[in-house]
Structure formats: structure tokens, C-alpha cells
Amino acid sequence: MIGFELAPIHGIGAVAGLALLYQSYRLVAARKGSVFEFLLWAGFGIGLLAISVGSALKSVDLLYALEGTLSALGFGPGTDSIFFVSNLLLLFVVFYTYVQLVESRRRLSDLNQELALLRYDLEQRTDDED
Structure with a gap:
């Protein structure tokens, strides 16, 4: 069973992540932004969405996975x-x-x-x- 504990910050983070994804797509579709800018802001949106949803799920320890990845890269x-x-x-x-x-x-x-x-x-x- 997947445990899910939704705090207000998780909802705010998910909405902000989706808003970043939508706005970055809208700017590129209207030719007001470059592909690099789309990738930059969409990456931030996906990261924020993943952290928000991942930290709300109790069966997934996203911070532990991030720490493991960063320690493999040489960070403390x-x-x-x-x-x-x-x-x-x-x-x-x-x-x-x-x-x-x-x-x-x-x-x-x-x-x-x-x-x-x-x-x-x-x-x-x-x-x-x-």
C-alpha cells in the first residue's frame, strides 16, 4: 500500500511545477522563448513537481535517493x-x-x-x- 501524506506545501509545489511546465510550453509555442529556455524552465518544473509529489509519498524517500545520487557524484x-x-x-x-x-x-x-x-x-x- 502506498502511503500518501499531503501537506499544503506539497500542493503548492505541485501547482507551481505544473505552472512552470505550462508557461514554458506556452512561451515556446508562441515563439517568445527559445528551446533552451523551455528546457531550463521545464526542467525546474519537472524537478519541483517530482520533489513535491515524491515527498508526499511515504513509501518513496526521494531525499534519500537524491542524497545517494549526490554522494555518488562526490558530494557529502x-x-x-x-x-x-x-x-x-x-x-x-x-x-x-x-x-x-x-x-x-x-x-x-x-x-x-x-x-x-x-x-x-x-x-x-x-x-x-x-
Whole structure:
């Protein structure tokens, strides 16, 4: 028999995981996001959904399985290794966001320069016609 103990945090985590999956699919379907972004956010959604449902099931000790996997990779035992990997993933997301911001600023600067040149060219043409 599978024991199931649903706490409010499990429901919140499951809903948030499903929302991440849905939103990442919707952004890619509307061509507003790249495949990499879809994989990133869908991966977080699946991970959150798996942890939420897995920790609600009493017959499955998901944290023990995660600790076993992390110890096989060379991390120490305990929840500290899980927090370490979580922080690495968050750092990756912050870095990715920073790179996207820098790229957007560069594009905006290029567009401003191009617009200024077009305005100057338009003003020169209207002055020459007069």
C-alpha cells in the first residue's frame, strides 16, 4: 500500500511545477522563448513537481535517493549537498539572466545609434529639398 501524506506545501509545489511546465510550453509555442529556455524552465518544473509529489509519498524517500545520487557524484551526505546543488542552479539562472540583460542593452544601444543616423539622414534630405 502506498502511503500518501499531503501537506499544503506539497500542493503548492505541485501547482507551481505544473505552472512552470505550462508557461514554458506556452512561451515556446508562441515563439517568445527559445528551446533552451523551455528546457531550463521545464526542467525546474519537472524537478519541483517530482520533489513535491515524491515527498508526499511515504513509501518513496526521494531525499534519500537524491542524497545517494549526490554522494555518488562526490558530494557529502545530508541536505547540505542538496542545498549546494540548488544554489548552483540558481546561480546558473542568475548568470543566464545577466547575459541576456547585457545582450539586450547592447542591442538597444545599436538600435539607438541606427535611429539617430536615420534621423540625421532624414533631416539632411529634407534640408536639401528646401
